[in-house]
Amino acid sequence: MTQPLFKKIVIFGVGLIGGSFALALRKAHAVDSVVGFGRSAATLQQAQQLGIIDRIGQDVAAEVGDADLVLLATPVGQMAELMARIAPHLGTHTLITDGGSTKSDVVREAYAQLGSKVAQFVPAHPIAGDEQSGPAAARAGLYLGKKVVLTPLPENTPQAVARVQAAWQACGANIHQLTHGEHDQVFAAVSHLPHLLSFALAHDLAQRDNRELLLSFAASGFRDFTRIAASSPEMWRDICLANREALLKELQIYIAELNQMSTALAAGDAAQLEQTFRTARELRAGWTEK
Amino acid sequence: MTQPLFKKIVIFGVGLIGGSFALALRKAHAVDSVVGFGRSAATLQQAQQLGIIDRIGQDVAAEVGDADLVLLATPVGQMAELMARIAPHLGTHTLITDGGSTKSDVVREAYAQLGSKVAQFVPAHPIAGDEQSGPAAARAGLYLGKKVVLTPLPENTPQAVARVQAAWQACGANIHQLTHGEHDQVFAAVSHLPHLLSFALAHDLAQRDNRELLLSFAASGFRDFTRIAASSPEMWRDICLANREALLKELQIYIAELNQMSTALAAGDAAQLEQTFRTARELRAGWTEK
Numbered sequence: 001m002t003q004p005l006f007k008k009i010v011i012f013g014v015g016l017i018g019g020s021f022a023l024a025l026r027k028a029h030a031v032d033s034v035v036g037f038g039r040s041a042a043t044l045q046q047a048q049q050l051g052i053i054d055r056i057g058q059d060v061a062a063e064v065g066d067a068d069l070v071l072l073a074t075p076v077g078q079m080a081e082l083m084a085r086i087a088p089h090l091g092t093h094t095l096i097t098d099g100g101s102t103k104s105d106v107v108r109e110a111y112a113q114l115g116s117k118v119a120q121f122v123p124a125h126p127i128a129g130d131e132q133s134g135p136a137a138a139r140a141g142l143y144l145g146k147k148v149v150l151t152p153l154p155e156n157t158p159q160a161v162a163r164v165q166a167a168w169q170a171c172g173a174n175i176h177q178l179t180h181g182e183h184d185q186v187f188a189a190v191s192h193l194p195h196l197l198s199f200a201l202a203h204d205l206a207q208r209d210n211r212e213l214l215l216s217f218a219a220s221g222f223r224d225f226t227r228i229a230a231s232s233p234e235m236w237r238d239i240c241l242a243n244r245e246a247l248l249k250e251l252q253i254y255i256a257e258l259n260q261m262s263t264a265l266a267a268g269d270a271a272q273l274e275q276t277f278r279t280a281r282e283l284r285a286g287w288t289e290k
Numbered sequence: 291m292t293q294p295l296f297k298k299i300v301i302f303g304v305g306l307i308g309g310s311f312a313l314a315l316r317k318a319h320a321v322d323s324v325v326g327f328g329r330s331a332a333t334l335q336q337a338q339q340l341g342i343i344d345r346i347g348q349d350v351a352a353e354v355g356d357a358d359l360v361l362l363a364t365p366v367g368q369m370a371e372l373m374a375r376i377a378p379h380l381g382t383h384t385l386i387t388d389g390g391s392t393k394s395d396v397v398r399e400a401y402a403q404l405g406s407k408v409a410q411f412v413p414a415h416p417i418a419g420d421e422q423s424g425p426a427a428a429r430a431g432l433y434l435g436k437k438v439v440l441t442p443l444p445e446n447t448p449q450a451v452a453r454v455q456a457a458w459q460a461c462g463a464n465i466h467q468l469t470h471g472e473h474d475q476v477f478a479a480v481s482h483l484p485h486l487l488s489f490a491l492a493h494d495l496a497q498r499d500n501r502e503l504l505l506s507f508a509a510s511g512f513r514d515f516t517r518i519a520a521s522s523p524e525m526w527r528d529i530c531l532a533n534r535e536a537l538l539k540e541l542q543i544y545i546a547e548l549n550q551m552s553t554a555l556a557a558g559d560a561a562q563l564e565q566t567f568r569t570a571r572e573l574r575a576g577w578t579e580k
Contacts (some may be wrong), residue, residue: 203573215573237560241555258487280492
């Protein structure tokens, strides 16, 4: 019988990201035993009932000491505290990865909290969002054909990077590498800003006295534009704050873009509006999700 | 044999909106003969080959005189000129409707161009957008279960409104009525603004030197948010200009919303961001397309 890639993994946060990671590794026969930690007993019980985890962890110190791999799959705002809790107990061979949507803040905390053990942490961002969250939304196929961006640290050994990469590949993901700075700039533009803009429109309409009338005539354009406004408020609060600097910069560029459009519209500048829309359409029509 | 609802209809603009109207009425056996006009000979030939129209019209004066129904399905920017061309030749029993996404401007032109025949015009807006356009995108089922908003004029007889309503119902649509002013305010908020915002993001990214890198990491959130940025630049130029006043107002409200978010983000105000996102999520999660 083939050895599994990992004898034991410990997952902090057994929702969409962590739960799907566990289910995918199980399906690939890449892990023997999965232990779960989380803030809510009910959520952990649900995860166990759904076959996501074998056991609900009781003692962090004991569980991370002999784990092959620890996944931090909580909102990014909780990761610093978690790192501080696990740091003293990590086994020498225990690797850590995460599922956070931002990387510079997580890396900064890793240096602060993990100290000399930071080489054991290989940061990752699986690009597999979903407006659903929680264990019930987890599925073995979530990462299949999706991108996972690793942002390795100079301290990581090639072997550590390769082993974390193998874990995400076992989930069916395609692996890319960026620096954590590059990562955060890219995702501010193509993910965090669109989420903020979609939340903003839905919040804007929620303030209106005639919102029921308005919504009764909303159609497919509105549906797709605001799909991501149904995302987790807590998660996106954390992401926005964690990537605040890059996101603020993107937001200012976008507001300037809207002010230009507003000026063109007020002036009745048909040519400029059409050219703007045409450039936009060319970019969008020329893009396909890979 | 049952009489069809209309013996002859004349369609100006045989693309997605006009072509689908014709195909739907044919499928419902609600029309005997469909004549098409348009600016491009190639497009008209394509429409004829696709079975959308029976004949390519040669003489506007002759064709509209004995038509039961005329559909104006061109971009709204071209409707004034069309109305002026058909007005002198309209038969006394000929009704007119349109497929324009804005109504106040179309109604204003109708009074100006149709004069004493304005009672024959029952304005309509079928809510069935698609980023595709042209005769090849037309399909008999486009309006099935979709809303059509009629914005009748005080001059319309109940019989005229009922007959135009019957035409759109024969396409499978559900009929609603608003005044043209209400209509334009509603659609500025739930349709025109989201289109402008989606175009703006795609245009913003198109200006970047690293747009290929950015786009390579764009995922499902970006895909849905920018789907409508692939819409027709010409059509949306016209819609934005036609509904300029209401759209500018919406755009200013939205920019103020973004400035508030920017302030909260810069201040690290986690509670306000979360509350904003939560209100947005509640609105969006509570909405379903009807």
